Amino acid sequence: MSGVLLLAGTPIGDAADASPALIRALTGADVIAAEDTRRLRMLLTRLGIETSARIVSYFDGNEVARTPELVAALVDGATVVVATDAGMPSVSDPGYRITVAAIGAGVRVSVVPGPSAVLAALAVSGLPVDRFCFEGFLPRKAGERSRRLADLVREPRTMVFFEAPHRTAEMLSAAAEVLGADRPGVVCRELTKTYEEVVRGGLGELAAWAAGGVRGEVTIVIAGAPGSTEDDLARAVQQVQALVADGARLKQAVADVAAATGVRKNRLYDAALSARDLPE
Numbered sequence: 001m002s003g004v005l006l007l008a009g010t011p012i013g014d015a016a017d018a019s020p021a022l023i024r025a026l027t028g029a030d031v032i033a034a035e036d037t038r039r040l041r042m043l044l045t046r047l048g049i050e051t052s053a054r055i056v057s058y059f060d061g062n063e064v065a066r067t068p069e070l071v072a073a074l075v076d077g078a079t080v081v082v083a084t085d086a087g088m089p090s091v092s093d094p095g096y097r098i099t100v101a102a103i104g105a106g107v108r109v110s111v112v113p114g115p116s117a118v119l120a121a122l123a124v125s126g127l128p129v130d131r132f133c134f135e136g137f138l139p140r141k142a143g144e145r146s147r148r149l150a151d152l153v154r155e156p157r158t159m160v161f162f163e164a165p166h167r168t169a170e171m172l173s174a175a176a177e178v179l180g181a182d183r184p185g186v187v188c189r190e191l192t193k194t195y196e197e198v199v200r201g202g203l204g205e206l207a208a209w210a211a212g213g214v215r216g217e218v219t220i221v222i223a224g225a226p227g228s229t230e231d232d233l234a235r236a237v238q239q240v241q242a243l244v245a246d247g248a249r250l251k252q253a254v255a256d257v258a259a260a261t262g263v264r265k266n267r268l269y270d271a272a273l274s275a276r277d278l279p280e
Contacts, residue, residue, distance in 0.1 A: 003030070003078040005102040007095055009114015012086040012217070013192030015046035017115065025112045027051050030078040033058035033070055035085050035094050043083075058082065063097050070098055074107045086217070087117055092136045092162050117191055118160050121219040124198055125158070125186040128224070132158040138171055145171070149178040156224040163218045165189075169210035175222060176203035184223040190216040233271055236263045240272045 008025050011017040026032065026044065032053045034040035040055060058066055070080055082089045082098060088111075089095025102109050122129045135152070138145045138161060152159060163171045168187070175185070181204030189197040195216065199209055203222065236257050243253035254272060258265040 002105070002107045003074045003076070003080065005074055005098065005107055005109045006079065006081045006112055007089040007099065007109070008081050008083045008112040009088045009116070010043065010083050010086055011192075012115045012117055012120070013190075013196075015043055017192065018043070018047055019112070019114060021112045022114060023047060023049055025081050026053070026083070028079065029053040029081040031056065031070065031073055031080045033066070033080060033082045033094075033098070035059050035083070039085050040083055053081070058094050058098075060094065063094055067098050067101050071101045071105050071107070074102055075105055081112075087115060091116070091118065091134075115192065117162070117188075117217065117219045120191045121160060121186070121188040121221050122158065124188065124191075125221040126200065127158045127184060127186060127221055129158060131156070131224075132160060134160050137162050137164075138174075140167065142170075142174065145174050146178055149175055153179060154225045156227070158224050159222045161220040161222070163220055165214045165216060165218050168214040168218050168220070169207060171220070172203055172207035172210050176207050179203060179222065181205075181207075186221040187214075188219045188221065189214065191219065193217075232261065233263055233267065236261045236268050237271050237275050240268065241275065 006025050006029070008022055010022065027049055029051060030053055032040060032051065032055045034055055034057060036059070037055050037057050044051060056066065058070070074080055082095045084093040084095065087093065090099060099109055118134050122132055133155065138148055161171070172185070175183070182202045185201065185203045185206050187199045187206055187210065193216070199206060201209070239257045240250070240253045243256065244250055250272065251269070254265055254269045257263070258268050
């Protein structure tokens with residue numbers, strides 16, 4: 001009978017935040033695949049627990065090579081716990097690759113629920129949380145980062161990003177340039193830790209703040225694109241009218257302008273019909 005793969009959420013701040021379920025998983029594991037074995041052993045010490053599990057490193061540099069070994073242990077009946085430095089495995093941390101491999105091998109995959117910097121940052125941001133998306137880390141290269149941000153210009157949902165402290169100022173500057181300096185944002189630093197800090201403001205203001213240097217774990221929350229105003233709609237209708245005057249069909253003109261401006265297509269179509277009697 002095959003074993004079980006447990007994806008274990010670990011504290012993002014105080015070790016005392018560890019759940020009873022996490023303690024049971026760590027003490028009962030046969031193998032613990034840790035993103036950083038030293039930090040894992042420090043967590044065990046702070047929790048005052050011991051484990052007979054074999055502890056192995058499992059990080060970006062050795063995931064490909066180590067995954068088959070761990071899957072073999074799972075198939076042989078072992079309980080393998082994946083524990084990252086902080087937060088949930090697979091969420092911008094090691095864990096996804098072994099999860100897919102374990103599922104492919106017919107091994108049961110379960111989870112030890114734990115803290116999430118994504119949800120913690122959303123909760124304290126003060127930005128809309130009814131709909132959101134997680135974008136993880138943006139590309140390091142400036143051009144690729146700007147292109148990714150350009151793809152998000154019309155994203156209506158609140159967006160959550162992770163960023164390294166030494167790249168936070170660059171990321172915020174790029175976001176201010178592409179999304180707009182006045183777009184509301186929140187920088188959450190060292191969440192749940194002693195020096196927790198939450199800074200709110202426009203992206204331009206946040207970029208200026210970050211230019212002085214940022215330390216610690218950083219999660220950034222950015223407001224989604226604002227809904228179209230009546231002025232936006234009026235300008236979009238004018239663009240549709242110009243395209244139709246040049247010979248475009250109304251439906252195609254509406255589709256093109258809606259894609260370019262972010263105005264909802266159905267709303268723009270109705271407004272264009274109301275503006276003047278145009279052929280469909």
